[in-house]
Amino acid sequence: MAxxxxxxxxxxxxxxxxxxxxSTALGGRRPELCCWLSVFSCLSLACSYVGxxxxxxxxxxxxxxxxxxxxxxSVLVVSSxxxxxxxxxxxLTGIQxxxxxxxxxxxxxxxxxxxxxxxxxxxxILFLGPLMQLYMDCQCDLADGLKDVLAPRSWARCLTDMRWxxxxxxxxxxxxxxxxxxxxxxxxxxxxxxxxxxxxxxFFGVAHFHHIIEQLRFRQSSVGSIFLSAAFQFSxxxxxxxxxxxxxxxxxxxxGPVLCHSFxxxxxxxxxxxxxxxPQRRCLLVGYALGVALFxxxxxxxxxxxxxxxxxxxxxxERAGDSEALLCS
Numbered sequence: 001m002a003x004x005x006x007x008x009x010x011x012x013x014x015x016x017x018x019x020x021x022x023s024t025a026l027g028g029r030r031p032e033l034c035c036w037l038s039v040f041s042c043l044s045l046a047c048s049y050v051g052x053x054x055x056x057x058x059x060x061x062x063x064x065x066x067x068x069x070x071x072x073x074s075v076l077v078v079s080s081x082x083x084x085x086x087x088x089x090x091x092l093t094g095i096q097x098x099x100x101x102x103x104x105x106x107x108x109x110x111x112x113x114x115x116x117x118x119x120x121x122x123x124x125i126l127f128l129g130p131l132m133q134l135y136m137d138c139q140c141d142l143a144d145g146l147k148d149v150l151a152p153r154s155w156a157r158c159l160t161d162m163r164w165x166x167x168x169x170x171x172x173x174x175x176x177x178x179x180x181x182x183x184x185x186x187x188x189x190x191x192x193x194x195x196x197x198x199x200x201x202x203f204f205g206v207a208h209f210h211h212i213i214e215q216l217r218f219r220q221s222s223v224g225s226i227f228l229s230a231a232f233q234f235s236x237x238x239x240x241x242x243x244x245x246x247x248x249x250x251x252x253x254x255x256g257p258v259l260c261h262s263f264x265x266x267x268x269x270x271x272x273x274x275x276x277x278x279p280q281r282r283c284l285l286v287g288y289a290l291g292v293a294l295f296x297x298x299x300x301x302x303x304x305x306x307x308x309x310x311x312x313x314x315x316x317x318e319r320a321g322d323s324e325a326l327l328c329s
Contacts, residue, residue, distance in 0.1 A: 034093045035190040041089045042183045045082055046203040049178050052078040068162040072170055079174040082182045089186050097185065097316045104312045105181040106254030111308035118302045119247045119256035123263055125298065128291030130270045133284055172261035179204040179241065180248045180257055188313050193249055193327040201241025205234040236269060249327050250303035252311040305329065 052074035060067050087101060097104050124131065138145060148154055158164045183203060187196040244257035275284045305311050305328055314328035 034095070037089060037092055038186040038190045041085055041186050042200075042203050045085055045178055045182055046206065048078050048082075049075065049174070063163060065162040068166050072166070075170065075174050079177050082178050086182050086185060093189075095189055095316075096319065097312065098319050099312050099315055104185050104316065105177075106248060106252060106312075107181075108253065108312070110310065111251070112253060112255060114307045115251040115253035116255045116259060118307065119251060120259045120263060122295065122298060122302045123260045126291055126295040127263075127267055127270070128294070129275065129284055129288030130267055132287040133271065133275055133278065134267075136278070136280060136284070167265045168262045172258045172265060175204070176244060176248075176254060176257045176261055180245055181254050184245060184248060185313060185316065188249075188317060193313065193317060197242050197245045197249065197327075200245045201238040204241035205238035240264060246327075247303065249311070249313050250305055251308045252305070252313065253308065 053071050055074050056067070056070040058064075058067055058070070062068075062071075083101060083105060086105065089095075090097070090101070102108070140148070158168075179200065183200050184196055187199055191199055240261075244260060247256050247260065248254065270288070272288070275281060275288065278284050305314070311328055317328070
C-alpha cells in the first residue's frame, strides 16, 4: 500500500474527531475505555475463531476430509455467533451506529451488484500477470477450458471436494465476516477509518500463525523454515487484509471482500520467480507491470462510494463527529 503514493496516503488519512463530539457519540463513556473494549472484543473474536479449529482432537493433518468437515462445523458456529459480539460491544460502549447491525456489517441490497462485480474486477486486473501466466501454462484451448469451467459436472466435482469448499467458500466467507464485517465497526469509532484499515489486518495476520502448530507437529520442514514461512504469510495476509478492509469501507458491502478473498485463494501468491524463468518472461513481466499500474490507476474510481450508495461505516463516523473521513468520499 505504500506504493500508492501521496494521493492514496491522503485518501487513507482520517482526521481525529473532537473530544467533545466523540464523547457524545460514545454515550458519555470515556473514549479510552471504549477503545479498550473495541480492542478486547476484536482480540476475543480472533482467538475464538482460531480456537474453534482446535476443539477437535485428531492425529490427522489439516487437509484430511474428516478434519476439514469437523472444522467446518466449529468455525461456522463461531462465525454465526460473531455478530453477537458486535451487539454486546454496542451495548457496552453506548455507541449508536444510526443503522441496523446487519447493514453495518455489510449485509444490504443497495448497490449490491457493483459491490459484487467491481472489486472482483479490480482484483483480477491486479492479477493480470499471474492470469496470463496461468493461461500460458495451461495445456488446453481457451474455449475448451471455459466449457470445462462452466460445465455442471465441474461444479459438482468442486462441491464435493472438501479442500475446494474450505479455500473458496468457507474460509473467505467466515474470515471476512469475522475479521472485516465484525471488527471494522468496532475499531472505526476508536481509531478512525484510515488507521482501522491497517489495524484490523493485524488480527487477521496473527490469526494465521496457528499454521505453525501443525507444521511443527507433523515435521513438515525445519524449524527455521517454518517460522520464516509464517513471517512471510503474516506479511502478505496483513497486506491483503488491509486491501479487503479498504474495499469493505469504500463499498459498504461484505460480498466484494468475500469474492476477492475467494479469487486470491484460488490464484495463490504470484509466482514471480517462475515468471522470471518463463520462456515468455518479457510478455509476462509486461503483464505484471501493467496489472499493477492499472490497479493503482483504477483503485479509487472503481471503489468510489457514489457507486454503492450510503456507506454504513461513514454514517457511524459522522455520528461520532468525523465529518471529514476521506475514505467516505
